Amino acid sequence: MSTDVMHIGPGNSVAELKESILGHFCFDVGKSPEYATLHDWYMAVAYSVRERMMEHWVSSLERIRDKHQKIVGYLSAEFLMGPHLGNAIINLGIEQQIKEAAEQLNINLDEILQQEEEPGLGNGGLGRLAACYLDSLTTLKVPAIGYGIRYEFGIFDQMIRDGWQVEITDKWLRNGNPWEIVKPELNYGVKLGGKTQGYTDEKGGYRVKWIPEYEIRGVAYDTPVPGYKNETINLLRLWKSEATESFDFQAFDKGDYYGAVHEKVFSETISKVLYPNDVSEAGKKLRLSQQYFFVSCSLQDALRILELRGLSLDDLPDAVTFQLNDTHPSIAIAELMRLLVDEYMVDWDKAWECTRKTFAYTNHTLLPEALEKWSLPLFAHILPRHLEIIYEINSRFLSDIRNKYPGDDDRIRRMSIIDEQGSKYVRMAHLATIGSHAVNGVSALHTELLKQDVLHDFYELQPDAFFNVTNGVTPRRWIKLYNPRLASLISDRIGERWITHLETDLINLQSFADDLSFQQAWRDVKKQNKTDLAHLLKQRFGMNINPDSLFDIQVKRIHEYKRQHLNALHIIHLYNRIKQKRTDGITPRTFIFGGKAAPAYYLAKLIIKLINAIGETIDNDPEVNQFIRVVFFPDFNVKNGAHVYKAADLSEQISTAGKEASGTGNMKFSMNGALTIGTYDGANIEIMECVGEDNFFLFGLDAAEVKAIKQNGYHPYDVYNNNNDLKEVIDLIQSGAFSKGDTNIFKPLINSLLGDDPYLVLQDYQAYVDCQQRVSAAYNNEQAWTKMSILNVARMGKFSSDRSIRDYCENIWHVTPG
Ligand code: GL7
Structure with missing residues (x-):
């Protein structure tokens, strides 16, 4: 056939x-x-x-x-595939x-x-990483299925009105989606709510059955994921929720028409909309239902495939490996236990061994507000049986800990899956860690911090279970597709193998770094890319920017820890210098920002407003705008990113050290010839190690210094008071200079900076401004800058997602690429 x-x-x-x-x-x-x-x-x-x-x-x-091939099941609540x-x-x-x-x-x-309307089924880095990984899995011929949710509404579209972000619902499906193939026959029931009941089975054993309140159905929508020129396709399988029955006939018989439709409406709500929070959790009932919904469908699907292959449950860990993309799918651990123990009648110990062998967990952030925890009443309400299973997992786990560390009650409290300080919560990161055979962070620093800090007790218990897999991005989309000029210039010199062998081949560019004609061609490419971006901004938004200026770009979600406001403070510093006619050493620059703020994150939205307010003030001031311009590119997404990364001279990666787990935009910029100004954080560190310190603009505190300064008492107001330049900058915002005299509007932001400045913006201000001065000087030496740019690209081979996937295959999945 x-x-x-x-x-x-x-x-x-x-x-x-x-x-x-x-x-x-x-x-x-x-x-x-x-x-x-x-x-x-x-x-x-x-x-x-x-x-x-x-x-x-x-x-x-x-x-x-x-049946001889192990399949990777990549479980992720987000897949930001791009067009x-x-x-x-x-x-x-x-x-x-x-x-x-x-x-x-x-x-x-x-x-x-x-x-093409892009399927924005993700918030930012985490969802986009999943998409890069599917590309690499397929290019490396590893059989894989990406399992997720077919949100009807993805991440909102962003508009800017009067400088403020306005959210518009994303209607990516309105004109149809030619890439998906619905598989109505692949559908699974998913139970929710209700209660549990004990009973005695035929052999006299005690068993539990779940009597749910209702059941919904998940239907598979498949999207093909093509590998690079290798005739291989993998699946992205997304689940859409539907009602089991369109009508509740009992209610209908009673004449309760609306009641009858209610269940259908609720069922369809589950996959309706993506939660728009990046690195923070809302803890909402619908969100937990979404997570359980897609995980339950995916596990049932995997068990069906196991059967199709003629394998038994004993074979599960050799037949499939599930990667948990953060804790969002971690309820899968309890669900697999439930399926094995309650439905397939496997005994507990065997089921547990099988489960742990099958799962591995990637942690993507250390920020406390992102570590998912569910209140017990909410959890019990939606997943009563899973809560019992989690209690059982926990009590067995804690009794092992008690044996190992007798009398260490504090450790028990810290390691328990149930957080019992105050109101009780289920800690999903603990469940994910305990239920997996491997745990990994996403950059060397992040993994270290994970081991020292957030998961320290678990690391002490099982050091061999911890791995680092530094993130990567696919060079197919991020260089070849979106920067065709650069791609063909590279291929002209070193051939085309770099597209699939970035790690070994890209380095060959190094020998051209001093070649003057190559340098000229390199600059021509950058100049054309910048000109294209300038045209696009003019055409779409009527913005005026000068392609001969230095393009200084920060695109990513708007968040205090990413410190777009630090960037803004530097711009105001330049503004002050220009106004005071101290223009010596100022290189003409265009500051380009892009990124969405979570709709309920007020300070992030205020940062957007501030950037736009500065931009507008400068637009109207010819004295200043002959030197600098500030633009905010609305609705930053994958599709718009296509025009942005390739046009950058300078990439802003300025998070507070220890906060950005990895970053992946940093890789996209550097691979496309931008130099980085960055902190000692996430993958920045490894990028700097690869490209060389001389080709990277490092500034600011490192993670240990951040920790120390916080422990010793940080006083941002003193920093402000003791630095005249910084004081002028902050005072200018406060004076209403960027807000038509309104002195209130930016108060919440200023108060936060002068009050507790949780992300040490003021502390790093001077180092940042000084470093930017070095950037300006370096940019004025065209040849030296071009050389640095070439070396950046040549030495970025490590950051291909192909390398990341090979790391996962070797260390975590034990799969051999085909
Ligand atoms: C993130 C991290 O913040 C980001 O640094 C990392 O590159 C990405 C992929 O590993 O994961 N964690 C997270 O919750 N989001 C991220 O982008 C949303």
Whole structure:
């Protein structure tokens, strides 16, 4: 059967592609090309490209049935895939043919690509990492399924009105989604609520059964994930929630029409919307229901696949490995135990061994507000049986600890899954750690801090279970697709192998770092990318920026720990100098910001307002704007990121040391030739080690110093009082200079900085300003700067997500890439 399918694959010649596009136009879009909109063309092209993945899809599914291959199940509440079409074209290796086919059809491929609404099913780095990992898993031919939620509404669209963020609901599905294939036959029931009941089984053993309050259904929506030119496809399998029955007939019989529809409405709510918080948790009932919903469907699916392969439950740990992308899916540990113990009647110890072997957990943040914990009453209300299972896991675990550390009650309290200080909570990070055979952080520093701090007791108990896997990003999307000029310049010199062998091959660029003609070509690429971005900002928003200025860019979620306001303080410092005619050493710069603030995060929204207020003031002041400009690029997402990273001269990675677990934007910038100004934090440290200290602008406190200063009592008001320059900057904001005389508007931000300044913005201010001065000086030496830029790219090979995935395969999953 599979070989028959192989033969029906469509061809990739220009003529065949053209015919295919026209065919889809007629049969799927159902219009005459005469009346076509650009979006119609997009759909026809997308269907043609998808068709070219389908033959590989079918043969790849065969691999998933191969019982000798271990499958990676990547469990993640977020997958920030970015637009599919451009990526699929690149990975299938048909960009030339598609371009020509489009030309012959008189359509503009770039315009077509712009039509795609990106599936924004993630908040930021964590969701985008999952997407890069799927690309690498497939490129490395590791059979994998990404399991998640098909949110009907992804991350909100951001508009800026009067300088403030306004959120608009994301309607990514409104024009249809040509990339997904619904599998109605793949659907699973998911129970929620109710109570549990003990009973005696045939053998006289005590068992528990869960009598749920209601049941919903999860239906699989599959999206093909193509590997890079390797005829391999993996699955992104997202679950949509539906009602088991459309109507509650009992209620309907009683004439209660609304009551009858109620359950249906609730069931469909589960996968309705992505929670828009980045690195912080809301602790809401719907959120826990979402997490359990997708995890339960995914585990049931994995057990079905196990059966399909003719394997037994004993084989589970060798047949599949589940990676928990943060704690969001960690309820999976209790769910697998429930399935094994309650439904398959496996005895507890065996089930526990199987569960621990099957799961591994990645921690993505140390911020306390992000460590998920659920209040006991809420947990008991939604998942009564899971709570019992968690109690059992906990009591067995704690009795081991008691044996190992007799009398150490404090340790018991610290390690328990149940937090009993004050109101009681289930700590999901503890469940994830106890229930996994491997725990990893996402950069060397982050893993160290995890071991020393947040999971210290667990590390002491089982040091061998802790690993570091430094994050990476895919060079296919982030260099080849989004920076084609740079990609072809690189390929001209070192060939094309870097696209899949970044770690070994990119370094070959190093020998051209001093080559003057290569340097010129390198600068030309950057200049063109900057000019493109300037045009785009002009066209879309009427902004005026000068491509000859230094492009200093900070794009990422807006958060106090990421310190966009530190960047803003430096801009005001320059503003003051220009106003005071102390312009010596000021290099013309364009400051570009982008990023969304969580809708309920007031200070983050105020930071956006401040940036826009500074931008507007400078726009209206020719004395200042001949030197500097500030723009806020609205609605930063993957699609907009395509224009931003490649245009940067300087990448801002200025989080308070110890707070940014890794960062991945830092990698995208550096790989595209930006130099970094950054703190000793997350993956910045490893980037600096690779590119060399001389090619990196480091400033500020390190994580140990941050900790020490906080312990010894930090007094931001004194810092402000003792630094005239800083004082001038803060006072200018307070004076209303950027807010048309309004002295109240920025008060909450100023009060926070002068009050407790939790992220040490003021403490790092002077070091940052001094470092920026070094940046300006360095930028004025064109040749030296270009050399540094080339060396940055050449030495970034380590940060390919292919390397990260190989690390996971070797150390955690014990899978051999194909
Ligand atoms: C994050 C970290 O904040 C970020 O530093 C890291 O690069 C990313 C991927 O590992 O994970 N953790 C987190 O909760 N979010 C992140 O982006 C949302």
